[in-house]
Structures are given as C-alpha cells and as structure tokens.
Amino acid sequence: xxxxxxxxxxxxxxxxxxxxxxxxxxxxxxxxxxxxxxxxxxxxxxxxxxxxxxxxxxxxxxxxxxxxxxxxxxxxxxxxxxxxxxxxxxxxxxxxxxxxxxxxxxxxxxxxxxxxxxxxxxxxxxx
Amino acid sequence: xxxxxxxxxxxxxxxxxxxxxxxxxxxxxxxxxxxxxxxxxxxxxxxxxxxxxxxxxxxxxxxxxxxxxxxxxxxxxxxxxxxxxxxxxxxxxxxxxxxxxxxxxxxxxxxxxxxxxxxxxxxxxxxxxxxxxxxxxxxxxxxxxxxxxxxxxxxxxxxxxxxxxxxxxxxxxxxxxxxxxxxxxxxxxxxxxxxxxxxxxxxxxxxxxxxxx
Numbered sequence: 001x002x003x004x005x006x007x008x009x010x011x012x013x014x015x016x017x018x019x020x021x022x023x024x025x026x027x028x029x030x031x032x033x034x035x036x037x038x039x040x041x042x043x044x045x046x047x048x049x050x051x052x053x054x055x056x057x058x059x060x061x062x063x064x065x066x067x068x069x070x071x072x073x074x075x076x077x078x079x080x081x082x083x084x085x086x087x088x089x090x091x092x093x094x095x096x097x098x099x100x101x102x103x104x105x106x107x108x109x110x111x112x113x114x115x116x117x118x119x120x121x122x123x124x125x126x127x
Numbered sequence: 128x129x130x131x132x133x134x135x136x137x138x139x140x141x142x143x144x145x146x147x148x149x150x151x152x153x154x155x156x157x158x159x160x161x162x163x164x165x166x167x168x169x170x171x172x173x174x175x176x177x178x179x180x181x182x183x184x185x186x187x188x189x190x191x192x193x194x195x196x197x198x199x200x201x202x203x204x205x206x207x208x209x210x211x212x213x214x215x216x217x218x219x220x221x222x223x224x225x226x227x228x229x230x231x232x233x234x235x236x237x238x239x240x241x242x243x244x245x246x247x248x249x250x251x252x253x254x255x256x257x258x259x260x261x262x263x264x265x266x267x268x269x270x271x272x273x274x275x276x277x278x279x280x281x282x283x284x285x286x287x288x289x290x291x292x293x294x295x296x297x298x299x300x301x302x303x304x305x306x307x308x309x310x311x312x313x314x315x316x317x318x319x320x321x322x323x324x325x326x327x328x329x330x331x332x333x334x335x336x337x338x339x340x
Contacts, residue, residue, distance in 0.1 A: 042205050044201070075247070076213070
C-alpha cells in the first residue's frame with residue numbers, strides 16, 4: 001500500500017491533516033514532518049528524510065506539502081537519500097488537505113502511486 | 128586574488144558575524160512582506176556554520192563549503208536554508224579540492240551557486256528574490272574580469288551591481304515565496320533575501336580588501 005508523508009511549516013497542521021486523513025482511511029501509513037527540529041515554524045530537510053524513511057515501502061510514498069520551502073526541502077531530502085528507490089517517491093503539487101484525504105482513500109483501496117497522482121490532478125494548485 | 132582555505136574560513140566567520148548584527152534588520156524587512164523570520168533563521172544557520180567549521184584547517188575548500196551548506200540546510204528552517212545551502216553546496220562542488228581560488232574561480236563558484244539557487248527555487252530574475260541581487264552582480268563581475276580590472280575593482284563593481292539589484296526589488300511585485308501571497312502590497316518593500324545576498328557579497332568584498340589591501 002502506498003504511504004503518505006505530510007510536510008508542513010506547522011507541526012499542528014501536519015498532525016491535523018494526518019488526523020483528518022486517517023478518519024477516512026485508517027489503515028494507511030501516514031508520516032509527518034511538521035515544523036523545524038527545534039520547534040519553530042518552518043520545514044526541516046532532516047525531519048523530511050526521517051519521515052520518508054519511516055513511510056517507505058516498495059509500493060511507494062506520496063509527499064504532500066504546504067508552502068514554498070516545504071517543496072524545496074522535500075526535493076533536497078530526496079537528493080540526499082541513497083538507501084531508497086527514489087523513483088517510487090513522488091511529490092504531489094496539490095491542495096494539501098484535499099490531497100491528503102483523497103490520496104489516503106486512493107491508497108487504502110490499493111491504487112498505485114501513479115494512479116493516485118492521476119486522481120489528485122483535480123486538486124492541483126499552482127505552488 | 129588567490130585566497131586560501133584559511134582566508135575563506137575567516138570570510139565565512141565575518142559573514143556569520145555580519146548576519147548576526149543584521150538579524151533584526153533582516154527580520155523587520157521580512158515581517159513587512161513575508162513571515163518575519165529571515166534574520167533569525169539566517170543567524171541561527173550561520174551560528175551552526177561557525178560550530179561546524181571552527182576546527183576545519185581549510186586544506187580542502189570544497190569540503191569546508193559543503194560543511195557550510197549542511198549546517199545551513201539543517202538549521203535555517205525557512206526557504207533560505209535550502210537556497211543558501213544549495214548555493215554553498217554547488218560552489219563547494221565546483222571548487223573541489225583546490226587549495227586556493229583566483230577571481231575567475233570565485234566567479235565560477237558564484238555562477239554555480241546562482242544556477243543552483245535558480246533550479247532549487249525555480250526562480251528567475253525579476254521575481255523579487257535573492258536572484259535579483261545575485262544575478263546582476265555575477266554578470267557585472269564577469270564583465271569586469273573580461274575588461275581586466277584589478278581584482279578589488281571587480282569585486283567592488285560586483286557589490287555595486289548587487290546593491291542596485293537589491294534596491295530595485297522595491298519596485299517588483301513578488302511572485303515567488305511567501306510574499307507572493309501579498310501581490311501588489313509587496314511593492315515598496317525590499318526583498319529580504321536580495322538584501323541578505325547583497326550583504327554577503329559586500330562582506331566578501333570588504334574582507335578581501337582587508338586581506339589584499
């Protein structure tokens with residue numbers, strides 16, 4: 001089953017989105033990387049690497065992010081990771097709340113990562 | 128110019144000190160159009176840089192710059208972490224195991240840094256970002272080197288160009304970063320990233336002047 005990683009500037013947002021998504025799809029593995037390592041608002045490349053590692057399986061990992069540096073740090077985290085098959089990790093540029101819920105539901109019914117990305121196209125936003 | 132690793136290390140220490148002295152100014156600029164954390168984030172990142180390279184003997188400039196990069200990536204928190212982190216990483220990769228750098232090497236390192244920043248942030252000139260001070264500065268540096276100005280003149284012209292580019296961000300509507308949510312309200316404000324980038328280039332010039340002057 002595809003797993004999700006939620007990357008947000010705020011730990012509370014990341015936790016809240018995870019909670020919402022699990023309500024719809026309780027069996028999906030969702031890891032979060034919210035805020036910086038020392039509890040500030042922001043994103044943290046190392047937190048994101050840990051979240052991807054914890055979420056990783058050969059079925060794939062879908063990353064959802066909130067704002068600017070969350071994307072840059074997610075891409076940078078992937079650049080640094082050498083112990084996983086990066087082709088199985090995808091970043092969705094969609095509205096994070098809707099994307100997490102729809103993504104989790106799609107994952108829970110056994111969709112592949114590419115099918116999930118396709119389904120999330122309707123929630124795509126410019127970011 | 129020919130700077131060795133120890134001299135580059137001293138310049139980086141000066142940059143860290145300058146960032147710390149300007150952290151409230153940068154944060155105030157960022158509070159006007161962004162999330163108000165640029166100065167504090169940068170200061171935190173550069174304090175981590177000092178910790179990371181204080182025992183480095185400077186023999187391998189590339190390795191030292193990669194340490195700078197990792198400290199910024201791991202400690203900044205805002206967008207400037209991955210951006211400045213990428214800049215130092217790319218510069219470090221270009222310089223490799225050279226034991227000293229010339230003005231031409233410095234140009235090439237800056238160019239690599241700029242290309243890294245533009246790729247990481249998907250940014251181009253005119254979007255009210257650090258690219259608006261860095262890119263004109265690098266272009267001016269190239270022209271000055273080609274025109275055979277002496278090294279300090281080249282660096283001074285680079286800094287002047289960065290300053291103009293930085294001041295011009297006041298006239299730009301932000302389309303990148305947090306300020307992009309403000310649209311026209313971002314006009315009239317300097318971009319904090321363009322300012323920190325200008326201040327870093329200025330510090331490099333001033334320190335090289337001290338070393339060579």
